[in-house]
Amino acid sequence: MTTLFISDLHLDAKRPEITRAFLQFLDEHAQHAKALYILGDLFEAWIGDDDDAPLAQDVQQALKAYTDAGFLLYVMQGNRDFLLGDAFCQNTGATLLQDPTKIDLYGTPTLLMHGDTLCTDDVDYQAFRAQARSPEWQAPLLAQPLPVRRQLALELRAKTQSMAAMKAEDIMDVNKDEVARVMTTHKADRLIHGHTHRPARHPVALGQSTGERIVLGDWHHSLWFLRVSPTECTLVEAPITRD
Known part of the structure; x- marks a missing residue:
């Protein structure tokens, strides 16, 4: 059996092809894994676990069917869906992970x-x-009606995109010293993360040893996932079918 890792799908009603690709991923690739980890930004925006939009409902139903079939599902909040909470996990059968979380992945910390x-x-x-x-900060936001929260999410997204366009590329990438620090602090030989949309594998100097940082890709032009087993660790890119 294998374990799969994905992040940064940014599911959005305006991009139905990404949602279709995710549902197909659950039916095909994820059916051959014992567990699926979603490391943040599953949604482009998440306005609260009470969201009644069709996209939110459809995705939760698909994830519940996945866990009902006996598969393990772990979800981490991202910078776009940091309001994911306990009700989402109850609706999907997922376990909400803290950021960071350390696991034993087939013998590798x-x-x-x-x-x-x-x-x-x-x-x-x-x-x-x-x-x-x-x-x-979150309590008064979640107290607002859903239409108000939807509008606030649109405004926040526009603001962050505008700010990102004015920043240098290296500022929005990871700080290598911070990478080494957190891996050393948590005594981890491997780090898996998303967010930067720069899929790659990087060696990390950890004192007398060398670790590895694996960056998951975003689902924009392609779908990306990491497949890990006792004998394999492969970062996979696959095409997204568009109408």
């Missing part, structure tokens, strides 16, 4: 993260992240 906290050079984003993850 492995650290799982969304990846945004590794981008420490982006000071403005880190300040917003700390604010947005606080209960004091």
